[in-house]
Amino acid sequence: MKIVLAPDSFKESMSATEAVAAMRAGVLEVIPDAECVGVPMADGGEGTVDAVVDALHGQHVEAEVFDPLGRPINARYGYIPLRQLAVIEMAAASGLELIPPDQRDVLRASTFGVGQLIRSALDRGAEELLIGLGGSATNDGGAGMLTALGASFVGADGTPLAPGGAALRHLDRIDVSGLDPRLEHIRIHVASDVTAPLLGSTGASAVFGPQKGATPADVEILESALTQLATVTSTTLGKTSPQRRGAGAAGGLGFALVEFLGAESKPGVDEVAETVGLERALRGAAWVFTGEGSVDAQTVMGKTPFGVAQTAGRTGARVVIFAGRVAPDASVLLEHGVERLVAITAEGTPIEQALREGAQSLTRATADFCRHIIG
Structure with a gap:
């Protein structure tokens, strides 16, 4: 049997x-x-790296990255050499649990560390990424991640914006010419159970912002910031889908991964099931x-x-x-x-x-x- x-x-x-x-x-x-x-199984959240590494006989890799507030930490991801597959939980670098409750600041929290993990995986030879979205401390629309990978988010005065979602209110243009060229040849799979769009009453800021410490005033700031991000993204790429299901996952990281990096997004457990x-x-x-x-x-x-x-x-x-x-x-x-x-x-x-x-x-x-x- x-x-x-x-x-x-x-x-x-x-x-x-x-x-x-x-x-x-x-x-x-x-x-x-x-x-x-x-x-071993997971749904894209906590435990995804361990489940996939164990199921596929991979290894754990540590990388020094920045936490959501820009402080250096060691974060772990999984790597399966035979498949050149890296498995990343965004919360390992940009998770809410990394920041004590009295220090949380969703207005300036950044996904820069997620981009650093992706870059580490590329350096290791990854040709495929599985990224689990969940447990984020961030609401920056993935701007921090893209910055770590070589993009530039610039204000009207021509200077790069400060980290965090709030700064995106002042976004004037996005320069993607410096994005790591290896990203053009890599497949990215996003595992997430969040179906929220980027904007609106069911979007990233309104639904998940308060869970990360955002006040009603903060939510208004972040909604305005992500709206500006969507507008400038449309100008930059010639298209954008801020209302796509899942665009609001991990404070809009889902939006950036799909729009800028061409990621494929599926429900977390389906993505993990297919991977293992x-x-x-x-x-x-x-x-x-x-x-x-x-x-x-x-x-x-x-x-x-x-x-x-x-x-x-x-x-x-x-x-x-x-x-x-x-x-x-x-x-x-x-x-x-x-x-x-x-x-x-x-x-x-x-x-x-x-x-x-x-x-x-x-x-x-x-x-x-x-x-x-x-x-």
Whole structure:
């Protein structure tokens, strides 16, 4: 019997790779001759680098970059030499969690560090990039990233603008002649669950700005700045699509990657699934076990277990989702190709204990379900 093990990480308890190991132990305890195929998964957010590196036997690379406020830090990305593929989480360089709450400044936070990671990957020989968008501290429309890659954002007085989204209100022209020429020959895939456009009441500034510390006045400044960015981009490139779904991801980084660098954008879990070859792994499988820390009705909005279930639906594999917490409204997943939802932690278990014992609980729950399979 072939069983594919394709979980996401169980946040604060175990990585996706550790979850695969825990599931494998449970399966082999009950079905010793089972063919277990591990495919660590992610949805483009935290854990994407680790999942892809582990699934494709890659390596981790460290690079010195600037954090959102321009301070030097070491950031990590993944590299798969056999495919010349680099995997980058933008939050590693420009993430909200890098800045203490009392120091956050969304008006001047920059994605410059993301551009530095891309340049490092190019130096390493990458011909393909997978960039996960999520957890950003920034709202600069990707201007910082493009600046690190050689573009210039210039004000009416002819001087380069200061870093950050607010400065873009004064943008007069964008000079792309200095962009790294290697970017013309590289494929960029963007993994993001955010469908927000760049501008408007459902856009980057209005929806996500407050989550990064923006006041109502700050949101107005940032909306004006990104509007100016879209206007000058249209003049520079002869086209622009600020209302495209996902353009507002990571404070507009999604906009810059697609418009200036020709990136292809897909829902995060679909992009990761394609990168790690999930559908290929599912061929001939009787079951696929997936999961993450918590599942509820929102899981159908593009979270990893839902994406795995959708892929499995094309191969005939039966789907089981394991989770530390299964909310009552998660039953909607049973209408989308999921056969069983399994809570690995007993009701009422203290959260600290549940996190500490996550791997053991997942092994036990997997073994119990396998007894049901053969029983």
